[in-house]
Structure formats: structure tokens, C-alpha cells
Amino acid sequence: MTKNDWFPNDDWFPGENSSPKRPFPSFPFRINKGLLAAGGAALLLLVLFPALAEFYTDYLWYDTEGYGTIFWTRLFARVPLFGAGFLIYAVLLWLNLSAARRNLRALYPEQEGLLGAKAAGFAIAAAALFLGVTNGAAMTGEWTMVLRYFHGTPFGEVDPIFGRDIGFYVFGLPFWRFLHGKALNVVFLCLVTAGGAYAAFLLPRNRDLASLSVPPRMRNHLALLASAGAFLWSAGYLLDRYNLLFSPTGVVFGAGYTDVHAELLALNVLAVLAALLGVSLLVSLLRKTWKFSLGVAGLVVVSSILLGGVYPAIVQKYFVEPNEFDREKQFIEYNIEATLRAYGLKNITLRTVTPDDSITWENVEQNRDTINNIRLWDHSPLLRSYKQLQEIRTYYNFSSVDIDRYAFGGQYRQVMLSPRELDLNGLQNPTWINTRLEFTHGYGIVMNPVNEVAGSGMPRLWVRDLPPKTEVPLTIRRPEIYYGEKPTSYIFVGTTVKEFDYPMGESNARTTYEGKGGVPMGSLFRRILYAIKFADFKILFSDVFTENSRVKYHRNIRERLSRVAPFLFFDHDPYMVVFDGRLVWMQDAYTAADGYPYSQPVSLGRGQTINYIRNSVKATVDAYDGTMRFYIADPDDPVLKAWSGVFPGLFRPLSDMPAGLKGHLRYPQDLFNIQSEIFRVYHMTNANTFYNKEDVWDRSSSGDGKTTLEAYYVNMRLSGEEKSEFALITPFMPVNRDNMIAWMAGRSDGDNYGELLVYQFPKQKLIYGPSQVEALTNQNSEISAQLSLWSQRGSAVIRGNMTVVPVGDGILYVQPLYLRAENSELPELRRVITSTGGKVAWGETLEESLLRLLGSSDGQAGSSFRPVEETPMRPARPEGEPAGLAALAREASDAWDAARKALREDDWEKYGKEMKRLELVLKEMQDISAQN
Numbered sequence: 001m002t003k004n005d006w007f008p009n010d011d012w013f014p015g016e017n018s019s020p021k022r023p024f025p026s027f028p029f030r031i032n033k034g035l036l037a038a039g040g041a042a043l044l045l046l047v048l049f050p051a052l053a054e055f056y057t058d059y060l061w062y063d064t065e066g067y068g069t070i071f072w073t074r075l076f077a078r079v080p081l082f083g084a085g086f087l088i089y090a091v092l093l094w095l096n097l098s099a100a101r102r103n104l105r106a107l108y109p110e111q112e113g114l115l116g117a118k119a120a121g122f123a124i125a126a127a128a129l130f131l132g133v134t135n136g137a138a139m140t141g142e143w144t145m146v147l148r149y150f151h152g153t154p155f156g157e158v159d160p161i162f163g164r165d166i167g168f169y170v171f172g173l174p175f176w177r178f179l180h181g182k183a184l185n186v187v188f189l190c191l192v193t194a195g196g197a198y199a200a201f202l203l204p205r206n207r208d209l210a211s212l213s214v215p216p217r218m219r220n221h222l223a224l225l226a227s228a229g230a231f232l233w234s235a236g237y238l239l240d241r242y243n244l245l246f247s248p249t250g251v252v253f254g255a256g257y258t259d260v261h262a263e264l265l266a267l268n269v270l271a272v273l274a275a276l277l278g279v280s281l282l283v284s285l286l287r288k289t290w291k292f293s294l295g296v297a298g299l300v301v302v303s304s305i306l307l308g309g310v311y312p313a314i315v316q317k318y319f320v321e322p323n324e325f326d327r328e329k330q331f332i333e334y335n336i337e338a339t340l341r342a343y344g345l346k347n348i349t350l351r352t353v354t355p356d357d358s359i360t361w362e363n364v365e366q367n368r369d370t371i372n373n374i375r376l377w378d379h380s381p382l383l384r385s386y387k388q389l390q391e392i393r394t395y396y397n398f399s400s401v402d403i404d405r406y407a408f409g410g411q412y413r414q415v416m417l418s419p420r421e422l423d424l425n426g427l428q429n430p431t432w433i434n435t436r437l438e439f440t441h442g443y444g445i446v447m448n449p450v451n452e453v454a455g456s457g458m459p460r461l462w463v464r465d466l467p468p469k470t471e472v473p474l475t476i477r478r479p480e481i482y483y484g485e486k487p488t489s490y491i492f493v494g495t496t497v498k499e500f501d502y503p504m505g506e507s508n509a510r511t512t513y514e515g516k517g518g519v520p521m522g523s524l525f526r527r528i529l530y531a532i533k534f535a536d537f538k539i540l541f542s543d544v545f546t547e548n549s550r551v552k553y554h555r556n557i558r559e560r561l562s563r564v565a566p567f568l569f570f571d572h573d574p575y576m577v578v579f580d581g582r583l584v585w586m587q588d589a590y591t592a593a594d595g596y597p598y599s600q601p602v603s604l605g606r607g608q609t610i611n612y613i614r615n616s617v618k619a620t621v622d623a624y625d626g627t628m629r630f631y632i633a634d635p636d637d638p639v640l641k642a643w644s645g646v647f648p649g650l651f652r653p654l655s656d657m658p659a660g661l662k663g664h665l666r667y668p669q670d671l672f673n674i675q676s677e678i679f680r681v682y683h684m685t686n687a688n689t690f691y692n693k694e695d696v697w698d699r700s701s702s703g704d705g706k707t708t709l710e711a712y713y714v715n716m717r718l719s720g721e722e723k724s725e726f727a728l729i730t731p732f733m734p735v736n737r738d739n740m741i742a743w744m745a746g747r748s749d750g751d752n753y754g755e756l757l758v759y760q761f762p763k764q765k766l767i768y769g770p771s772q773v774e775a776l777t778n779q780n781s782e783i784s785a786q787l788s789l790w791s792q793r794g795s796a797v798i799r800g801n802m803t804v805v806p807v808g809d810g811i812l813y814v815q816p817l818y819l820r821a822e823n824s825e826l827p828e829l830r831r832v833i834t835s836t837g838g839k840v841a842w843g844e845t846l847e848e849s850l851l852r853l854l855g856s857s858d859g860q861a862g863s864s865f866r867p868v869e870e871t872p873m874r875p876a877r878p879e880g881e882p883a884g885l886a887a888l889a890r891e892a893s894d895a896w897d898a899a900r901k902a903l904r905e906d907d908w909e910k911y912g913k914e915m916k917r918l919e920l921v922l923k924e925m926q927d928i929s930a931q932n
Contacts, residue, residue, distance in 0.1 A: 053532040057519075060526075061554060064519045065628060067564050070647060077147050078140040085139035089186060090132025096190040096225075097124040100197045103217040108201060131189065135182075142178055144567050149175035151645030153638045157341065159245055159597040160334045161255055167638060169595040170612070173242055180239060184232050191225045198222070219290070223281045226293075230278035237271035245597035250328065251691065252335035253611075254598035257327040262315040266307035273300045325691050331598075332687040338598035340685075342612040343678050348756040350683075353719060355767060358837025359810035361854045367807050369724035373414040373715035374846060375403070375450040376816045377459055378800040381827040382448075385459055386418055388826045390446045392466055393503055394426035395439060399485045402575035403450070403713045404664055405726045408472045412724065414715040415462070417447040419576050419583065419623070421484045432538050436490070437497040440513075440552075442481035444468045444502075445576065445583065451846060455902075456915045457819070457828025466502040467509075477581030481623045482517060483555045484585075485574060490534055490553035493518060495544040517625035518550030557585050557621045560628060565589070565650065567643055568617060569604070571671075577664045582624060584661065588668035589617035589630070591639040600682070602674055615671045615754075616640040617651065620661065631657050633665075633754075665753060667728045667746030672711050675756065676730050676744050683742075683758070697732040697741060709770065714805060718745065718757065725749040731804045733769045740769040740811075743804065759806070770802040773813045773835045780840055783833075787817075796820045798827055812836050814846065885925060892921045 062071035101120060152171030158164060198218045214222075244263055250256030255264075277300055280293040320327045340346045364371055379401045386398045398418045405414050421442035424435050447463035454460040462471045468479055480501070482491075493499065493513035501511040521530055522545055530551055531539040539545075554560050558570055571588035578584075592610040594601065599611035616634040621627070631654045634640065644651050654662070680697035684690040699708050711730040717723060728746040733739060742760040747753060761767045768776075777783055787797050800816035813835040818827040833842045834849040843849035899914035 050532050053529045057529055057533045060519045062564075065560075065564070065626070067628075067650070070564055070650065073647060074143070077143040081139045081143055081146060082136040085136030085182070086132040087136075088132075088182075089135040089189075090128045092186055093131050093189060093193065094124060094128035096194055097127065097197070099221060100194045103215075103221060104197065104201055107215055107217060127193070135185070139182070145174050145178060147646045148567075148639075148642050151642045153641045153645075155638045161245060161260060161597075162242065164242075166596060169242065169245070169597050170593045170639065171642065173239070173595060176239060180232065180236055184229070184236070187225060187229045187232060191222065191229065194221060194225065220285050223284055223290075223293075227278045227281035230274050230281060234271045234274035234278065237267045237274060241267045246595075250331065251324065252328075252332050252598075253600045254331065254335050254338070256331045257320050258312050258316045260331075262312040263308070266303075266311065269307055270300065270304055273303055325688065328691070329687045332690055334598045335600065336682055336685055336687070336690060338596060339600045339611075339678060339682050342596040342599035343675055344614060345675060345679055345682065345756065348679070348758060350758050350760060351719070352760045352762070353809070354762055354765065355806075356808070356810040358839065359807045359812055359854070361850075363808035363810060364850060364854065367717055367724075369412065370714075370716045370805065370807060371846070371850075373405075373412075373450060373724070374805055374812075374814050375414065375416075375712070375714070375803060376453070376800075376814070376829060376832060376846060377416055377448070377450055378816065378818075379416075381798060381800065381818045381829075382416055382459060383418070384820075384825055384827055386446050389458070390420065390461070390464055392420075394428070395423055396420050396442065397423035397426065397486065398446070400573070402573070404575060404577065404666070405715060406472075406474070406578075408474070412715065414450045414713070414726070415447050416450055417445050417463070417576065419445050419481050419484060420466075421481055421486050422488075423486065424489075433497065436492055436538075437495055437544060438500045440482065440491045440493060440499045442484060444476065444479040444481075445578070447472075447474075453829050453845065455910065455913060457830050458826075459829075466504075474578055475581045476578060476583070478583065478624045480511070481583060482513075482515075482552060483557055483560065483621055483623050483626045485557060488555040490530075490551055491555075492521075492539075492545070492549055492551055494522075494546065494548040494550050496546060497544050513550070515625035517622075517627070518552040520549070521545070521551045522547040522549045552626070555626070557587060560621060560626065561587060561589070561619050564628060565617075565619075565630065565643075565647075567591075569613075570619075571668050573669055574621075575666075576623070577661060579658065579660045579664075582622060585621040585623060586661070586664060587619040587621065588615055588670070589619050590614060590668075590671060591616045591637055591643070593639055600678065602677065612639075613671065613674060614639065615668050618654065618657070618665060620657075629657075666713065666726060666748040667754065669711055669728065672728050672730070672744075672746045675746075676711065676732075679744065679758070680732055696735045698735045698737075699730060699732060710801070712801070712803060713748075714803070716805060716807075718747075719759065719806065719809070725752065729804075731770065738769045738771045738775075740767045740804070743806070767811065768813070768835070768838065770804060770813065773840070774799075774802065774815070776835065776838065776840050777815070777833055783840070783842065790819060794822050796822065810836060817842070888921055888925045892918055892925070895921060 059068070059071050062068050101124065149171045152167050155166035155170070157166045159166065159169070198214075202214070202218075241264060244255040244259045244267075246253070247255055247259050247263075250259065273296065277293065277296045280296045284290050284293050337346075340348075383398060383401050386401070391397065397420075399421060401416050401418045403414065403416050405412060407413070419442060422439060424430060424439065427434055427439060443466055445463055445468070446461060448459040448461050452460040463469070463474060463476070468476050470476070498510040498512055501509040503509075519526075521527060527539050527545060531537050554563060557574055561568070561570060568589040569592050571590070574585050574587040576583055577586050591614050592604075593612040594610050596612040601609045601611040603609050614634050614637045616632065616637040617640065618631045618633045620629045620631075630651050632640065632644075632651045633654055635653070640651070676699060680699060681690075681693075683697065684693075684695050689695055709730060711728050713726060713728050715724050715726055716729075718725065718727070726748045728748065730744055731740050732742040732744070734741050740761065741763070742758055745757045745759075747755045747757065790797055796819070798818040798820060800818060802813055802815040805812045805814060813833075815833040816829055817831040817833060819830045820827040831842045831844065832846045832849045833840065834846070834853045835841075836853065839853060841849050841853035843852055895914050895918040898910070899918065902910035902914060
């Protein structure tokens, strides 16, 4: 059979020199070289073009947002790492395997046909290339660590054991660990591949392993590699010495007595022995024997067991534990000092105060700015109210409620607000036109003061409805929300389809985007790119796009900021600010590290731990056009200085932030929670007290430690200050006790921003804690009876969070109570419980509750508690009119009609009165029916 029986045309393959030893099976169709090349090109295009489309559209996004340099920096940081990794691995492995091949050809000339074949050379090159590419690609993931090392700056603080700057541990040690690990990996691969090649030829020729003889060429090659490994092993011991400063096994985190006096000795000795092993392996090249090297290797193994394991255990058990505090005192002090510095607690202001037994009405009058801003609305009940009253349509959603402060008419008021974001899951007809072109943005906000109630226990809304209606001097010219907290997909603006703006009667208001946000994509080429990127070919075939069309993606604010600054940690709670008529997101960002010696680590979840953190960055995102800004809040932070060197121009000084935005900065909650969690233990700066753990505090609201109190923002006047300020506070209780021992405040206003204060109470005086006040409330028979009665009437009683508010030199406890009908999701604020000095009272408003708790302003004493009677709100019935069911039904109908009218007119006070009137009428009808 000839070639032409299989390939009848010379244009078909294989070529003349490809005649097989046995005939190929016949093909059912012919394969043309040109068609095959075209198919290969098409396949390559299908693989490469989507990757190129993804790459180019990513660049377009960064460039449009004004951060094109960030894109190129991140890219070019990876290229040198890949190139270095590829060259080091590929070249060294190729040289290693080539040397092994030459040795084998010299030792086994009869295998020249196998070892000298081109295929062997190709196999070596292919293996080296494969390992070079894979290891080079793996190294690119460390670009942040490498760049941070080259731009690292000193901390100006040194560790107490080795005297090295903290910057070495944060920036330098991870880099040297990285290089050491890669060098060991290269040597190991060389040793394994060379050893495997030699074994493949030696073992079949030496059945008796006892008499196995390694030729000098092989022995010398392997000895050189083993020597390099031994020197690297020695370097690893030297680096391990610094890891002792992060030891978790002692009394405290960091090196303890045993680590410094036993483990450190062991590592120093092992480093010398490993280096001696490397020298002995080099000497073995001349002496032609491995006996001395084997002896040194055995000494290393025995020393690692005795010095690295047995000796430290003996020191710990027989020298440290019997005198543990004396031995560990110095290292406890190192841990306390380092932890306080790493978490920004070193300069905290401590004040010991002895609070009055209770506050007085005079205290209330002197601290009206605090009393008038006590928060009565908890986030969860208020969010339910927002959803029920202000979502308006199913495609709107309130994700969370933020707390902030504004100045209205010269008054400093604390408010709660939430943006009305778009939720596409609520669309009844989620077509491509609706989800990509028409329903593109949320609209407006809802705002209410923290302590005011409208009719029927509803929040008084200062900003509400669509378009926004305001009761306060607050202008919102751009209420559209294109960028927010909710996960969002891509949309298109500037098309021929007008966007839905907000519902309006029987029709809908529509708009056209006027901002600069999004990537221009009016050209056909860019439409092709984005069709591939999103796997959405409606983009390519739709005729709605114009030269002004733009595509918006990465619209989740956390995602946007993380793409520009992936090295920052972001607070879980961004909040919205109304500034200059626009809606702007404020996002706190942190720099963090896990390499601060002796500092106690904390977990951030998802396997992440840190032991250094600073709130170094304040970021903003415009809700309309997505403009991002990063402002430096802590210019002294060395970690931020390093990133500023990596990305010059990314961060702006805080002085560049507009004053209207700067006035809304607040102490970040995530940082405060970490600091308060650390400080509850590390306020004990005396080593003996710390060792005995005799004054550990807790943040739980009960002695069982199960319910942790959330830190909360208050507008209050701190002791010794002339005016109130916005602060984040949390109370502390002794562990397994319910009384309050201290409270911490993070200040947010003006020049005091970022300061931490701790007010500590004397241990010999009882200061009620939140759980004790709640127990006093439960023990009051009238309150308990009223709560039970409400529950029996088919209502759910919701107890709000208890707020501990310092007022003057005393402590006021405030807890709101909400009622929710079983068939309703709308909670009503019905009572406010107040307490001071062991007395408890409640009322329909905070003012009424305080009057009953403290007495009136003229000094007349009020009882510590008396039940609140329902106040009739019905007009008197005309004399002689029977109180029959028919008359009551007419009155109920009138009350219902009046309530509905008040609701349409947004008159919440009248709505509440009419609903109260309706409730009383229905109750009277029920009583008459029961009598009959």
C-alpha cells in the first residue's frame, strides 16, 4: 500500500517523510492543510480574544475612572515577577538536567542513541519551560508583598529582642521568607529531577542495593545540590529566629522565656551545624567520601531533637513553670506595650470618675443637646418601618440604616437615614430592556431624627417620598443612586431608551443620564468587546446605542474601591452623606499587617488574622457618577506610606476633602470594636495584674457573656467639655458580672477626631449595668403586667437596645419598646423606659418618661413609676345620643376615613390620633357586644 492510497493528493498531510510503520485507518473525510490552519487560528481566536476583551475592558474601566496608572502598576508589577521566576526556574532546571544528561552519556556511552537523541533535549527543554512557566505564574500572586518591601519605611520602633525596626518584620521578613522558600523549591526540584534521572539508570543495573556504588560524576552533582540545600537550610534557621517573636505558645503572644533562652539557642546552633554540613558536602568533592557529611547530617538531626525539642521542654517545665511570673514578667510587658502600640491604644486618655448616684432634672436641662439626641429608633425596627412606609414599589429596597449628624437651623441634630436603592429582583417583568436600559438606578433617601415620633408610633420622616420631600433645610439636587451597597450588574445609559426615574401617579417620570460615569462604548468595536465580556450578544444586535452611550459596571461601592485599592480593608458599614445637593458614600478603610512583633493578633474572619491596624484612609464614592476619592486620614502610618510609594497620586491629603464632607467623618465602628475588644484585657498595664487576669472587662450585656453589646453613636457632652459632640461609645462590665465598670468613647468631631477616651468607675461603688437595669424593669409588676397584656392581645413586644448615656456626672439608661401586630411588619414605638440610680419609669415619649423618673422642672417629685393610662382622644358624644353599636360603627367609619385622608396628606400626627380614636371605638364596641 502506497502513500497515495491514504493521501491521494500531495496537498494533504502528512508529508513525504512521515510514512508510518503501519497504515493509518482511513478517514471518512479529507483534511486540508489550509482548513486545518484556519481551524487552528479560529480556535486560538476563541481562546485568546475573550481574554484580550477582558483585559482591554478592564483597562478601559480603570482609565475612565481616572486610575489608569493603577492598572498598569498592577500589571507591570506582575511581569517582572513572572519573568524572574520563569528565568530562574527554567534556566536552573535546564542546566541541572543538561548536566545530568552529560554525566549519563559519559557513564553509559552505549545509551548514546537514547541520551543523544534530539527528543531527549526537547524533553529537558519542555520540562524546564513547563516548571518555569508554572512557578513564574505562581510568583505573580505575591506582587503586593514585593512592592511593599521595596517601598517600605521604618516604623521608628524596634523589637525588644533583636533590636530591629518593626518595618523589617512588616515589610522585610515576608520578602526574605518568600525568596528563601523559592530558592529551596528550586534546589529541591533540581535534586529530585537529577536524582530521579540517575536512579533510572543506576537501579536496573544494581539489583543489590547494599553494594550500590554511585559514580563520582553523579555523586559530585548531587553533592553540589545538597550543599546548596544545606546552606539554604542554615539561612532558614536564621530566619526562624525572628519567628519566635510571633510565638503563640507562651503566657502571652510573642517570645517568652523559653523561646529566648532555649529555642533561640537551638536555632543558632542548628544554623551553624547546617552551614557546616554544606561545607562538608563541598569538601566531599575533594576527599571522595560522604562519611564526614553523613556524620554532620546526623548531628543536625540529633541536635534538632535535643536542642529544638527536649531542652526547651525541660527549661519550660522545671525552670519556668515553678516561677512563671518572675520568668515571664519582662515578656508580658513586651506584649502589653506592643499590643497597645499596634492597635493605636498607647495614647488613649484614661479618666477615673465617680458618677453621681442618679441624674437630676437640673442635669437634664444642662445637657439638653444630649437629651434631645438620644436615639429611640433601633436599626432593625426602623428599617422595617422604612420598608413598609417608603419602599413605594417592589423594585426599591432599603439595605441598611445609617446614623449621622447634621446642623439644621443652628441645631446639631442626630439623624438616621437610608438610601432607596434599586432591587431588580422585585421587577415583575425582568426583560433585557428593563434590567439593562430602563431600570438603572435607585432614587432618594429617607431621613428621620433619632428621637422623634409621629402619629401611631411611627418615625417622623424629615425626608421622604418620590421625588424627595423635606421638612428640613436639606437640598437634594441629584437623588439618583447608580452606585450603592447592593450587588449590581452592568447597565447602559445614554441610549435611545429613556431611563425610568421614579413612579408618578398613573405614569412614570423618565430621565436621561447627564453624568460622566461609565465607560463610553458607542463604537462597534467596543460593543463587540462588551458583548464578549458579558456574554451578552444583545449588546451587539440592539439598535439603542448611540455615540454617547456608556456602560456602567462594578457599581457596588465595596467592589469598586477594592479594585482600585485591593490592599485596603474596608469597614462593613459605608454610610451616605448629603453634600452639596448630591448623595455621596463615605467608606472607612484600614491598613493592616500581621507582622508586628509581640502584638496580640485578632481574627477578621475567613482565616484572616492581623495584629496591626490603622484607619488610614477615608474613601468617598459619588452615588450618581461613581467618582472615587481616597483621602489620607493618618499620614504617619508607615504601611500607608509604603502604599503611597507604590501608587503615587492615589491618595490625597485630608485637607483636600471638602469641609461639607469632612463634617460627616465619624470614628469607624469596625476599628472601635477591635480596639475595645483588645482594651478590655490590655487596660491592665501592670504585668502582675495582667498575668493573674484579675481585672478583665467584658462587653456582654449579661453575666453569661452570650450577648455582646454593639457600640453605638451618640450625640453627647463629654465630661469637662463645653458642647456636645458626636461619639461612638461602648460600656464595659467585669467578666461574669453585670455591673458597669467603665465606658469607652471614640470622638468624631473637629480637631478631636480620632481621640479615644475611657471613663473608669471605682470598683468599690455599684454602677448598674444594662442587664441589671433590664432586670429592674422586669421586676416591676405594672410594667410586666402591661407587657403581658399587650402580648395577649396578639401583639409582639420588641425590646430595643438599651443605651447607656452619660448625662452630667450621672448615668441615664434608655430603652425603647415597640409593638408589632402579628399580621403586620410595621413596628410602633409605644413606650420609652428610662432608669437612673436604681429607679425605673416609662412614658409614651422620652420627655414624659423622664418627668416620671425625675419629677418636673419646678422641683415637684415624680414617682419612680406609675402605669401609663390610655388617654382618650375622641370628641365628646352629643348629649342624648345613644352609645349603640350603630352610632359607634358610624364613628369608627369617620375615624377610618379621617385617618386615610391624613395618610394621603402625610399628616402623621393626625393619622396617629385618628387611629387611636378608631382603636378606642372598636374597644367600646367589643365591650358592648360582650355585655349583650
